[in-house]
Amino acid sequence: EAGVTQFPSHSVIEKGQTVTLRCDPISGHDNLYWYRRVMGKEIKFLLHFVKESKQDESGMPNNRFLAERTGGTYSTLKVQPAELEDSGVYFCASSLRGGNYGYTFGSGTRLTVV
Amino acid sequence: RKEVEQDPGPFNVPEGATVAFNCTYSNSASQSFFWYRQDCRKEPKLLMSVYSSGNEDGRFTAQLNRASQYISLLIRDSKLSDSATYLCVVNPISGGYNKLIFGAGTRLAVHP
Numbered sequence: 001e002a003g004v005t006q007f008p009s010h011s012v013i014e015k016g017q018t019v020t021l022r023c024d025p026i027s028g029h030d031n032l033y034w035y036r037r038v039m040g041k042e043i044k045f046l047l048h049f050v051k052e053s054k055q056d057e058s059g060m061p062n063n064r065f066l067a068e069r070t071g072g073t074y075s076t077l078k079v080q081p082a083e084l085e086d087s088g089v090y091f092c093a094s095s096l097r098g099g100n101y102g103y104t105f106g107s108g109t110r111l112t113v114v
Numbered sequence: 115r116k117e118v119e120q121d122p123g124p125f126n127v128p129e130g131a132t133v134a135f136n137c138t139y140s141n142s143a144s145q146s147f148f149w150y151r152q153d154c155r156k157e158p159k160l161l162m163s164v165y166s167s168g169n170e171d172g173r174f175t176a177q178l179n180r181a182s183q184y185i186s187l188l189i190r191d192s193k194l195s196d197s198a199t200y201l202c203v204v205n206p207i208s209g210g211y212n213k214l215i216f217g218a219g220t221r222l223a224v225h226p
Contacts, residue, residue, distance in 0.1 A: 031212060042118075043158065043201070043216040056213055091157060095212075103214070105157035 002026065004106035006092050012112045018080040021109045023092030025074070031055075031095045032075050033103065034067060038088035046090075049075060061086075082113045115140055118217035120202050126223045131192045135220045137185040137202030146205035147178055149187050151198045152219065158201055161187075192224045 005024040013019050025032045034046040046065070047057040051072035060067070064083070069075040079086055089110050093103035120137045127133050139147075147164035162169065164176040164185055175188040185202055202217040 033212070033214075035214075035216075042116075042218040045213045045215070048212050059213070103160070105159070107157045 004092055004094050004104050006090075006106035006109050008109060009107065010110045010112075012114060013082055015084055015113055016081045018078065019082055019111060021077045021079075021090050021092075021111070023075045023077070023106060025092070025094030026096075026104060029094035029096050029104075030072065031097075031103075032069060033093045033095075034075070034077055035091045035093065035105075036088050037091070038085070043091065046077075079111075082111075084113050087111055087113045116217075117141060117206070117215045118202055118204050120200075120217035120220045122218060122220060124221035124223050126225065127192050129192055129194060129224055129226055131224075132188065132190045133192055133222060134189075135187045135200055135202075135222075137187075137217055139183050139185070139202075139204045139215075141204070141206045141215075142180075142183060144183075144204045144206050147176075147185050148203040148205075148214075149174075149176055149185075150201040150203055150216075152201055153198045158216075161200070189222075192222075194224050194226065197222055197224045 007022045030051050032049040035043050037043045045059040048055045049069045052069050066078045089108045091108045092106045095103045118139050149161040150158040151161045152158045164178045168177045173190045177186045199219040199221050201219045204215045
């Protein structure tokens, strides 16, 4: 079984540019999550999809962040325009039955905004 | 106050040692608890769920004390390969059905 795949693995962009991160969950996993770890801090929840619907987006920092999951398969997270404080590692995770049973995480996208 | 608090360490132990990590959480309504392991520059990986009755998986034992809102992880007979950051993770339920709250992690370094 293929795991959670994230692309790109690394991205370096200038402040003010746009970046789009992609996540392919494990096939058949309706639940897809985005998390972020900024330098020196704990991993924090951004949002949760159930299929194509946003179940919880309470962790999204501001309206510069837009997540989509068209068709309930892969998801994208766009940051526009990027700011320095957006630097960090963005993790995607998926689960079959929800958070009570733990997730499988992707290897993350390391975003550096300069 | 952080929702999940852990001693950041690092814990430096020799091979074969027993080491224990502790974690406290603030939301008394939390229902699900986990330990994840994260290697340097890698993704978190589920190590084990933590049940009220306590549970064991090989050299790893997890305990939950709901009254004190305290979770522990015990590693026996430490191996070099156990070196990693151990993340205490809580599903708060009340704050968002499937959201996980992570502690900042405890670093373990096992040396020969």
